[in-house]
Amino acid sequence: MVYNTKLKATDLGTVKHLVIKIKRYVMQKSLYIDPEKCTGCLQCEMACSFEQTGVFNPSQSRIKVFNFEEEGRKVPYTCTQCDEAWCMQACPVDSIKLDATTGAKVVQDETCVGCKVCTISCPFGTINYVVETGKVAKCDLCGGDPACAKACPTDAITFVDANWTGLDKMRKWAAKANDASL
Amino acid sequence: MAWTRQILRVDLTKGTCTSEALNMEWAMDYLGSRGLATKYLVEEIDPKVDPLSADNKLIMATGPMTGTIASTGGRYTVVTKGPLTGAIACSNSGGYFGAEMKFAGWDMVIFEGKSSKPVYLMIENDKVELRDASHLWGTSTWHTEEQIKKENQDPQIRISSIGKAGENQVLFSCVVNDLHRAAGRSGVGAVMGSKNLKAVAIRGTKGIGNVANPAEFQKVTTEKKQILAENAVTGEGLPTYGTQVLMNVINEMGALPTRNFKDVKFESANDISAEAMATPRETDGKAQLVTNQACFGCTIACGRISKIDKDHFSVQQKPQYHGASGGLEYEAAWALGAANGVKDLEALQYAQMVCNEHGFDPISFGATVGAVMEMYENGTLDEKKIGLKAPFGSAEALCELVEMTANGEGFGVEIGLGSKRLCEKYGQPELSMSVKGQEFPAYDPRGIQGMGLTYATSNRGACHLRSYTVASETLGIPVKTDPLVTEGKPGLVMAFQDATAAFDASGLCIFTSFAWGLGDIQPQIDAACEGDWSEEKLQEVGERIWNMEKLFNLEAGLTKEDDQLPTRLTTEAATEGPAKGLVAGVPEMLPEYYEIRGWDKDGVPSAEKRKSLGL
Ligand code: SF4
Ligand code: SF4
Numbered sequence: 026m027v028y029n030t031k032l033k034a035t036d037l038g039t040v041k042h043l044v045i046k047i048k049r050y051v052m053q054k055s056l057y058i059d060p061e062k063c064t065g066c067l068q069c070e071m072a073c074s075f076e077q078t079g080v081f082n083p084s085q086s087r088i089k090v091f092n093f094e095e096e097g098r099k100v101p102y103t104c105t106q107c108d109e110a111w112c113m114q115a116c117p118v119d120s121i122k123l124d125a126t127t128g129a130k131v132v133q134d135e136t137c138v139g140c141k142v143c144t145i146s147c148p149f150g151t152i153n154y155v156v157e158t159g160k161v162a163k164c165d166l167c168g169g170d171p172a173c174a175k176a177c178p179t180d181a182i183t184f185v186d187a188n189w190t191g192l193d194k195m196r197k198w199a200a201k202a203n204d205a206s207l
Numbered sequence: 208m209a210w211t212r213q214i215l216r217v218d219l220t221k222g223t224c225t226s227e228a229l230n231m232e233w234a235m236d237y238l239g240s241r242g243l244a245t246k247y248l249v250e251e252i253d254p255k256v257d258p259l260s261a262d263n264k265l266i267m268a269t270g271p272m273t274g275t276i277a278s279t280g281g282r283y284t285v286v287t288k289g290p291l292t293g294a295i296a297c298s299n300s301g302g303y304f305g306a307e308m309k310f311a312g313w314d315m316v317i318f319e320g321k322s323s324k325p326v327y328l329m330i331e332n333d334k335v336e337l338r339d340a341s342h343l344w345g346t347s348t349w350h351t352e353e354q355i356k357k358e359n360q361d362p363q364i365r366i367s368s369i370g371k372a373g374e375n376q377v378l379f380s381c382v383v384n385d386l387h388r389a390a391g392r393s394g395v396g397a398v399m400g401s402k403n404l405k406a407v408a409i410r411g412t413k414g415i416g417n418v419a420n421p422a423e424f425q426k427v428t429t430e431k432k433q434i435l436a437e438n439a440v441t442g443e444g445l446p447t448y449g450t451q452v453l454m455n456v457i458n459e460m461g462a463l464p465t466r467n468f469k470d471v472k473f474e475s476a477n478d479i480s481a482e483a484m485a486t487p488r489e490t491d492g493k494a495q496l497v498t499n500q501a502c503f504g505c506t507i508a509c510g511r512i513s514k515i516d517k518d519h520f521s522v523q524q525k526p527q528y529h530g531a532s533g534g535l536e537y538e539a540a541w542a543l544g545a546a547n548g549v550k551d552l553e554a555l556q557y558a559q560m561v562c563n564e565h566g567f568d569p570i571s572f573g574a575t576v577g578a579v580m581e582m583y584e585n586g587t588l589d590e591k592k593i594g595l596k597a598p599f600g601s602a603e604a605l606c607e608l609v610e611m612t613a614n615g616e617g618f619g620v621e622i623g624l625g626s627k628r629l630c631e632k633y634g635q636p637e638l639s640m641s642v643k644g645q646e647f648p649a650y651d652p653r654g655i656q657g658m659g660l661t662y663a664t665s666n667r668g669a670c671h672l673r674s675y676t677v678a679s680e681t682l683g684i685p686v687k688t689d690p691l692v693t694e695g696k697p698g699l700v701m702a703f704q705d706a707t708a709a710f711d712a713s714g715l716c717i718f719t720s721f722a723w724g725l726g727d728i729q730p731q732i733d734a735a736c737e738g739d740w741s742e743e744k745l746q747e748v749g750e751r752i753w754n755m756e757k758l759f760n761l762e763a764g765l766t767k768e769d770d771q772l773p774t775r776l777t778t779e780a781a782t783e784g785p786a787k788g789l790v791a792g793v794p795e796m797l798p799e800y801y802e803i804r805g806w807d808k809d810g811v812p813s814a815e816k817r818k819s820l821g822l
Contacts, residue, residue: 064446064508066501067303071276074414079421081275082310082414084363094386097497097512097531176276178436178506 053128055187056164056171058101062181065092065099072176076167085155087164088173088182101182103173104151104164106130112163115146128187129166137161209271209418209735210234211312215335217328219402220261220320224328224335229314235738236821238745239270241297242712242752244286244315248295249755251317254762258290258394259376259401261321267308267367267407268316270714271736272728274309274415274503277428278435279716281306281503289393290401291378291571291625292643292668294760294769298381298395299672299711300367301502301510302388304409307365311411318402327355327368327406332413340405344374347564348383349527355408368406369396370566375615376400377623379571379646383563387510387533388502391568393645393667394625424734431727432506438722440682445509445718446499450537451481453649453677460681460690461784462654463541464647466548466599467577468640471651471781475550479540483552490516495556497531507718511535513556521557521606532560538671541649542573547580547599554602558609565613567623574646575626576608578638579618587633593618640776643668643769652776652793654786655680657688657696659793660800663770664700666756672717674703684721691785693792697800705749712748751820754804754812758822767809770797 070086078085088103110130113121120137121130132152137160143152144161152163164171174184185192212229230247237243244266256262265287272280283305289296308316311332325344326337343351351368365385372380373396380396381389399405418424435441444452457463458476465473477483484496495515501508513534515522522528535543535555539562543555562569576597582588583597590596594617597604611619621629626639626646640647645668652659657676662669671677676699680690688699706725710717713732725742733740760769771777776791801808805816812822 064499064501064505066505066508067503068276068278068506071504075276075421075425078414078416080414080416081418082412082416083306084310084412085414094532095530097500097514099500178278178432179508 053187054169054184055106055128055190056103056166056174057183057185057190057193058103059181059183059193060098060100062179063090063099063101064179064181065090066178068176068178069101069173069182072172073164076172077162085162087151087162101173102151104130104149106164106166111146111148112143112152115142117142124165124168127166127169130163131165132161132163134158134160209275209415210239211309211314211415213313215313215316215330217316217318217337218320219318219322219326219337219404222322222337224337236748237752238709238712238732238748239314240268240273240282240284240712240714241286241299241708242748244268244284245295245297245752245755245759247315247317248286248288249759252288254288254759255764256288258288258293258398261402263288263398263401265318265395265398265402265404266315267318269305269309269314270712272732273714274306275418275428275735276425276504277715277731277735278432278506279502279504279719280714281505282711282714282716283308283390284711285382285390285395287395287398288763289395289667290376290397291394292645293763294393294643294668294765295666295756296393296395296398297667297711297756298390298392299717300382300384300388300390301505301716302365302385303503304365304367304384304388305714306503307409307411309411310414311409312413316407318399318404321401322403325403325405327408328404329359330407330409330411332411343405345371347371348566349386349564351406352386355406359408361410364408364410366406366408368566369399369404370564371613371615372565372567372623373397373400374405375623377567377612377615378625378628379568379575379623380566381568383566387563389563389566389568392570392670396566418735419737420734424731427730427734431723431731434727435506435719435722440684440721441507441719442722445507445721448481448485449499449509449511449534451484451511451535451540453537454480454540455482456681457650460654461781461786462651462690463545464640464649464651465545467546467574467581467638468647468651468775469581470783471654471786472784473545473548476545478550479535479544479552479555484511484513484535488516490518495552496534502716505716507716509718515556515560516553519553519557520603521554528557528560533563535559538648539569539573542570542577542646543605544573545649546573546577547605549600549602549605551602554606558605561609561613567612570648571625571646572609572612572622574640575622575629576605578626578630578640579608579622580604581638582630582633582635587635637774640773641669642772643765645669650677651781651786652772652791653781653789654784655690656693656792656796657690657699659772659776659791660696660700660796661703663772663793663797664704664800666753666760673707674700675707675717675720676700676703678721679703682721685724691789693796697796697803700800701803704753705746707749708752709745709749712752747820751822754816754820754822757806757810758812758817761811770810
């Protein structure tokens with residue numbers, strides 16, 4: 026990932042070491058997004074909002090699909106659940122907590138005071154304030170069974186082994202190795 | 208419940224917006240969208256009204272499934288009295304606009320009267336206002352969308368608007384939403400233009416939280432999506448090739464109307480087919496087709512997004528057309544291509560983009576150009592009159608005529624009248640390939656007999672989307688029938704018409720019906736809506752809608768004479784292909800059709816029929 030620009034290489038080393046130690050035997054899954062497959066149907070936004078709020082309401086979805094019309098590209102985007110999550114670190118009342126099983130950083134509605142500091146600190150914009158509730162909202166991986174991935178008809182969103190999100194791409198390139206026609 | 212139970216009434220003369228409770232009794236009888244909006248229209252306007260006068264009304268309506276997670280639940284309809292046909296006009300569109308209307312809390316919006324200056328309607332949930340649109344008047348639908356988002360600093364607004372064609376009251380102008388999606392037929396855009404209404408902009412954040420039985424709804428919609436995914440047409444054909452998958456198929460059947468229906472096969476069909484769109488061009492090595500795109504909630508995704516060849520003569524030095532844009536669907540590719548003998552795929556894409564940009568129907572436009580080209584070739588029209596040479600097959604003429612029509616310049620003004628008025632004006636009414644003044648789409652009724660009756664009896668004028676018997680006669684859905692015979696077709700057409708009306712009223716896309724029957728939408732509607740929605744009830748709703756539309760047309764002054772095909776199709780036989788020697792058998796099918804409909808020999812619904820349907 027390219028977003029660790031504010032950390033020094035040495036910091037990164039420590040952080041990674043630490044994380045690896047903690048998680049050694051925990052298998053985790055992560056959302057894997059392949060924008061090329063996305064048709065822009067918004068089933069994911071509908072499923073997300075319904076799971077999170079009980080209402081079909083894309084404006085409350087934690088995953089957003091962007092349509093770059095000029096290029097004909099549709100790109101779904103949501104929280105990647107950073108290990109050293111900026112939002113979690115920035116929260117002054119400790120209201121964003123790690124779900125150790127799923128790896129999700131989860132907003133605790135009971136204690137969130139709606140100060141929005143997390144929304145400023147997140148480099149990706151994936152945690153947002155919700156006027157209707159006075160709290161912030163972000164993707165929590167639906168407790169380990171994300172609704173968006175289940176709803177996506179094209180497999181543009183899948184929920185895969187967090188250590189092997191590159192597996193599909195590797196397979197694609199591997200298929201080219203040893204190809205007699207090359 | 209799935210209805211928001213609220214409708215918005217906008218009086219453009221007074222400049223007022225008021226909210227009303229939805230008439231739930233009518234909702235139970237007409238379901239939504241096409242059905243419910245037409246019910247409101249027939250109750251509120253005089254059928255004899257001049258379609259372009261302030262006394263006509265225009266309704267934008269969603270269905271109960273619009274904005275839900277059911278696959279394709281994103282449709283809305285524009286219902287009004289049509290200026291092209293003088294009949295009921297009802298045009299359906301996908302994209303994202305319909306769902307947004309529901310999310311803002313409205314089942315439908317009724318526009319009445321006429322504004323003294325250009326306005327647009329801004330809806331932000333309950334906050335609704337008419338705003339000045341002087342700065343948008345005279346601009347394209349693309350510019351209007353961009354500008355409204357910009358000046359409100361909100362890229363999430365969804366917009367439906369008219370372009371210059373609607374403003375100029377081109378009789379086949381449309382209402383365009385989300386850049387490339389359109390309520391396309393019968394001139395609904397001209398009605399909007401006549402009211403000085405440029406656009407409707409919506410931001411809805413309320414969502415739909417009142418589905419009757421949420422758990423059941425989730426379960427059954429998921430199951431039904433699986434059926435779409437596993438079906439060869441909805442799971443593979445449409446997403447991969449779009450509706451354009453039909454070009455070569457229909458041509459092979461000898462049912463691809465060519466050069467204003469003089470021929471039934473187009474020798475260059477393959478050059479304008481889905482396969483051609485996906486093949487790299489010789490010029491720049493790129494394929495025209497970039498990707499597919501879904502409408503809101505749709506797990507089929509038939510939409511085409513294409514990029515034109517930047518060096519094509521039509522777009523040189525015109526960078527606004529160089530990006531990805533809505534691409535060719537089958538009906539448009541046929542109308543712009545085969546119907547006038549043009550085989551230049553890039554020219555067709557250019558004409559399609561101009562139609563989207565300035566808001567007019569490529570089917571009626573292309574078919575009207577076909578009639579112009581025939582009159583050019585037979586000497587009725589000449590270069591001086593048209594302003595250019597216009598023989599069949601001229602891509603240059605197509606591209607110039609599309610610009611002239613968009614801008615309301617020169618001969619483009621006459622094209623904007625549609626083929627019926629144009630051909631009458633030049634003394635050749637028989638050359639207009641239309642019914643009720645609306646041009647035919649892309650199936651020759653000599654080679655697909657059911658479509659002849661479909662065109663003749665369609666309440667909104669010639670149209671393929673009222674009873675798509677092609678599904679049965681070509682693809683064998685739900686049962687295979689012989690396309691060349693007339694026996695059994697009246698019953699087939701009637702069954703398709705009623706079922707289609709029910710699909711349309713629900714807010715779902717009719718393309719699902721390649722895989723779904725009424726029995727598949729029934730449990731979805733039943734889980735979402737209050738009341739008891741059986742298959743029989745949906746069937747009856749469909750029949751009621753059909754008869755209501757018919758009665759409106761009769762009161763508007765249409766007669767049996769308006770249910771006839773042009774003589775070319777009933778007297779000039781197909782010259783080649785499987786249908787060689789056949790004419791369209793509408794004259795023999797029509798009496799039987801009236802009879803099984805429970806209509807008299809003049810096509811008037813009997814008192815009994817009306818009573819049984821509560822009309
Ligand atoms: S559900 Fe899948 S295909 Fe549809 S918009 Fe979301 S990511 Fe794209
Ligand atoms: S099938 Fe095509 S037209 Fe229908 S909703 Fe899906 S993308 Fe839109």
